[in-house]
Amino acid sequence: MLFVIxxxxxxxxxxxAAPSQVRRPLALLVGGxxxxxxxxxLWVTRPAPALGGWLEFDPLARVVLPMTSVLFAVCxxxxxxxxxxxxxxxxxxxxxxxxxxxxxxxxVALSQHLGLLWVAIELTTLSTAPLIYFDKTxxxxxxxxxxxxxxxxxxxxxxxxxxxxxxxxxxPGGPRSLLLADLTRAGAALSSPWIRAGFVFLLVGYGxxxxxxxxxxxxxxxxxxxxxxxxxxxxxxVTSVGFISLARVVRVCHAAGESAFAxxxxxxxxxxSMALAAVFMIGQRDFKRxxxxxxxxxxxxxxxxxxxGGAAAAGAMFxxxxxxxxxxxxxxxxxxxxxSYGSKRVDDVRGAARRLPISGPLFLAGFLAITGSPPFSPFxxxxxxxxxALGGGRYVVGALFLVFLSxxxxxxxxxxxxxxxxxPAGAPEVKAHGDSWLTAAPPLVxxxxxxxxxxxLPQGLKSVFDAAAARVGG
Numbered sequence: 001m002l003f004v005i006x007x008x009x010x011x012x013x014x015x016x017a018a019p020s021q022v023r024r025p026l027a028l029l030v031g032g033x034x035x036x037x038x039x040x041x042l043w044v045t046r047p048a049p050a051l052g053g054w055l056e057f058d059p060l061a062r063v064v065l066p067m068t069s070v071l072f073a074v075c076x077x078x079x080x081x082x083x084x085x086x087x088x089x090x091x092x093x094x095x096x097x098x099x100x101x102x103x104x105x106x107x108v109a110l111s112q113h114l115g116l117l118w119v120a121i122e123l124t125t126l127s128t129a130p131l132i133y134f135d136k137t138x139x140x141x142x143x144x145x146x147x148x149x150x151x152x153x154x155x156x157x158x159x160x161x162x163x164x165x166x167x168x169x170x171x172p173g174g175p176r177s178l179l180l181a182d183l184t185r186a187g188a189a190l191s192s193p194w195i196r197a198g199f200v201f202l203l204v205g206y207g208x209x210x211x212x213x214x215x216x217x218x219x220x221x222x223x224x225x226x227x228x229x230x231x232x233x234x235x236x237x238v239t240s241v242g243f244i245s246l247a248r249v250v251r252v253c254h255a256a257g258e259s260a261f262a263x264x265x266x267x268x269x270x271x272x273s274m275a276l277a278a279v280f281m282i283g284q285r286d287f288k289r290x291x292x293x294x295x296x297x298x299x300x301x302x303x304x305x306x307x308x309g310g311a312a313a314a315g316a317m318f319x320x321x322x323x324x325x326x327x328x329x330x331x332x333x334x335x336x337x338x339x340s341y342g343s344k345r346v347d348d349v350r351g352a353a354r355r356l357p358i359s360g361p362l363f364l365a366g367f368l369a370i371t372g373s374p375p376f377s378p379f380x381x382x383x384x385x386x387x388x389a390l391g392g393g394r395y396v397v398g399a400l401f402l403v404f405l406s407x408x409x410x411x412x413x414x415x416x417x418x419x420x421x422x423x424p425a426g427a428p429e430v431k432a433h434g435d436s437w438l439t440a441a442p443p444l445v446x447x448x449x450x451x452x453x454x455x456x457l458p459q460g461l462k463s464v465f466d467a468a469a470a471r472v473g474g
Contacts, residue, residue, distance in 0.1 A: 001050045001057065002285075004038035006066075007031060012099035016092060024095050025083045031099045032069075032076035034041040034107070039069040043450025053179055055110040059467035060244045060317075065109040067321045068237045070449070071328045071414045072160020072440045073101050075229045078332055081126040081438025082229060085339070094134055094227075100127040101233065108241040114162050114178040117245055118155070121209060124238050125151045132226045143221035150218040158205025164198030165252065167191065180248055184255035195256045202249045204263060209242040210299045211292075212269055213276040220280075223292035224344065231288070235295045235331060236324035243302050243320060244406050250306060254473035259309075266307025267397060274404040281411035287337070288344045290415055291330055292352055294370060297408055298323045304401065306472065312388025313469035319381035322453065325446050326378060332443040333359045339433040346415055351424030358440035360420050362447055367416040369450050371409045377453035437464065 005132070011031035018024045042057045045065060049056040079098075083091050104127055105119035125148065132144040165183065168191040169175045175182035175189075183190065204215065211219040223231050253262040277297035284290040302323070305316025336359035341349045352360035369376035372383075382405070389398035453461075 001042065001047055001055055001110065004042065004069075004440050005103050007034045007038060008099045008103040008106070012096045012103070015096040015099060017162075018092075021087070021091060022084075024091055025079050028076040028079050028095050028098060031102065032073035035102060036069045036073045037332075037415070039066050040213055049112065053181060054113045054116055055107075056112045057110060058112070059464060059471050060247055061109045062464050063317050063320055063468045064240050064244050064324075065106065067324045068102075068105055068109065068240060071236045071324055071446070072098075073234065074328060074446055075232055075332070078439055078442040079229055081436050082227070082335070084438075085433065089134060089136070092200055097127050097131045097234070098229070101131075101238070104436040105143065105237050105241045108245060112180045114165060114180070114183075114248075117248065118162050121158070121206070121242065121245060122152075122155050122221060124157060124241070125209070128230065128234065128238065131230050132222055133231070134227050135225065135424070137225070139221075140225040143218075143225040147218045147222040150215075152174060154205045154208025154215060156205070157201045157208075161198040161201030161203075161205055161249075164194050165249075168194035168198060168256070175254060180251065181325075183252045187255045188257055190252075190256040192256065192258060193273045195253060195258050196261055199249060199253050199258065199262050199265075203246065203262075203269070206242050206246045206249070207269065207303075210239050210246070210303075211296055212297055212299050212303060213273040216276070216296045219296060220289045223295065223331075224286060228333075228338070231291070231335070232331035234327040235327040238412055239295060239299055239400045240320050240324050241361050243299070243306075246303070247306060247323055247468075251472045263307040265305050267394075268307075270302075270304030270307055271397065271400055271404070272301040273297065273303065274401070274408075277412065278407040281408050282414075284411070285346050286344050286416055287346060287349065287415060287419060288331075288334055290412060291327070292465045294330075295327065297404075298327075298370070301382065301385065304397070305388065307456045308385065308392060308394060308397070309473060310388050310392055310469075312385045312392070313472060314465045315381050315384025315388055317465040317468040318384060318457075319378065322376075322381050322450065324371045324380040325450050325453075326366055326376075328446045329362060329443045330370060330448065332439070332446075333363040333366060336433075336435065336439055336443075337363060340430055342430040346418050348428050349419045349421040350427050351420075353420045355424040355427075355429070356435050356440075358444065362440075362443050364416060364420045365447055367412060369447070371412060372405060375451065375454045377450050377457075380454060380457070 015027040104123035111117040129148040208215040305312040
């Protein structure tokens, strides 16, 4: 189990030390493939908990870690073509930082101790903030600082919430431990006031990391200025591990008898995130910022499913995978569009399907998938969440869910169709930045996975989603 944590760190050290600008990106590829092999080994062998129970490949980790590993490996292939086209930028920090990020996300996914979980979440912030500044523009510098400050403030509040959970278990009969197994075993012996206070701070802290409204202020700037690779990993990987961190907190609340309190807050915040995304999606003129608000929406969908519980929670676990893979398609394709046109403005980008015959249609297909169009897999996970809401008698919640999805589909569709359709003649063009196999094939692979999971969901995967939902009281 330690291999999947230490291998990326070792490759990060190689990347920081490597003198060759050209060969350094190979460390990303090797690190991604080794990590993927290690996760596959964990999936097959199902090892016992490590480090005294601090690390475990539990059902929540089985949902998020394979998806994150696949996404990173695909991005590592994409990076070979992307960084080759960016000889003007030193890639030492970029390559090394991405590998440190992979290791940090792995620790978050495996962590069974709230203290270790907090440290790993903070490391994801510290390792990615410098990468947002890769283009070295004034806007990217502003975005990097905003990301660092807002997320660090959120994580500081999460630390207070972690302390409150420690106090909840410090009384008579409490476990005096931050291990999740000890906290859940203590159950009713945990102090309810401290559990409630801790949940509020942890929800704000980890909700900031996920980009839930109204804690999302860093997201449009960071996603808008980050390279496509980093955008894909932020929207598909970092937010996903942030979500399962919140799910682990809900697990403790459920054991302590405070499930209703936690779930009501999650449902409210989930609907608020979808509503805000719907408002800002309409008439959006920057397609990368549009993807940022799409991420706000889908973090709301995940939180809503977790809050509803039952079948909706299993749908949320499935949607975690679907969102991660589809965001990879959209951000990598958007990066290709941005480089070809030299602009993120909708007014400057048109006829993408003609100029970029792979990335343009992929951007359209990614839009259809992320907005829940069949037969792509997000349709089925969103339907499961809706079914859970209606099956649980939450008819108003289900109706609002459908309304917000419809508004977002129309608003996002108007932007995407302007970009993909039309004649590219007269639009800005950056020569030698058309589609290549190294930059077009990776999002194509992710799109194939999204379609495959929509057409056929193996029973083994469904069992994993059900087990993960059961882990948090679903």
